[in-house]
Amino acid sequence: MLPLLRCIPLLACLTAALPTLAAAPPADVARLPSSFASCPDFFLGQKPPALPAASKRRELCFDGFAVLHSVETRTPIYAAQRLNRRALGGIKRQKSDRFFAEARLPSAERASLDDYKRSGYSRGHLAPAGDMATEAAMAQSFSLANVVPQSMRHNSGAWSKIEEDTRKYVQRAKGDVYVVTGAVFSTGGERIGRNGVGVPDHLFKLVHDVHTGQTWAHWQANQDDERPGRPISYQELVRRTSIDWLPMLGPQAKLTFPVRR
Incomplete structure (x- = not known):
């Protein structure tokens, strides 16, 4: 079982190898x-994940998702979404899209654009830009409060495939699909930038189909050579993280997941 600290924490992103592009946050x-x-409404049964009490966290709402932000790592712990085929993606990414520091967070608690510059890591979305239903929501997804340092090839490879497969599933689903995307850190793990932004060891994407009751999770190491693998059950995700990510499910959560990916 992972230590508690590992349980703090996810389409395309600009990479840290590119020049840092300064940008003001979207006006809204x-x-x-x-x-x-x-x-x-971003949470199943309107109940957020059952994390142990802590003072070093900030809740943030966006138009298309919600984020719990960690003061300690200066990254999101998780992003929560409610998706369905009537309002999923389809928004063309604009050339003006830019990452931006989250002004709603005190400067002493947030990451800056310079933290990622020449770090060797991508700025990896937890709630993907490709999931957003409006241009405003897509622009908001580039907040650094929705971003973790991610292996470049993992971000553009295995993780991108998982994000796309999740969208394809939502487009086939008959109702709402709740998604929780999170990052898992180790004690004494790598930090980047002047602000010491934490680098996660693993990322996960938890998916729950309200209509079928199916629930599964993708668990991925944050490294270049990671490949998409067979999903794990909800219970296995809870065991690995010691966190009840969908408290409304309770002990009767199904252990099933789609065969077709």
Whole structure:
């Protein structure tokens, strides 16, 4: 079982090898609420994951997702989404899309663009830009509060395939699909930049189909040679992280996942 610290924490991203592009946040970000009480619909049964109590976290709502942000790692712990085929992606990525520091977070708690510069890591979305249903939501997904340092080839390879496969599943689904994407860190793990942004050891994407009751998770090492593998069960994800990510499911959660990926 992973130590508790490992349980803090995910289409395409600009890589850290590119020049840092300064950008102001989208004009509407300042109006967004900073409490899950204002965006409960991103969570199954309107209940966020059952993480142990801690003071070094911030809740952030966006138009297309919600994020729990870690002060300690200056990254998201997880991003939560409610997806369905009526409102999924289809928005062409704009050339003006830019990553930006999250102004709703105090400067002492957030990552900066310079932290990723020449770090060797991509700025990897937890809630993917490709999932967003509006241009505003897509622009908001480039907040660094929704980003972790990710292996470049993993981000553009195995992880990108998992994101695309999840979208394809949602497009076939008959109802809402809840997705929780998170990052898992080790004690004393790698940090980047002046602000010491934490680099996750693993990423996971948890998927729950409300109509069928099917629940599964993709578990991936954050490394260049990682390949897409067979999903794991919800119970196995809980065992590995010691966190109940979908508390509304309870002990009767199905152990099934789609054969077709």
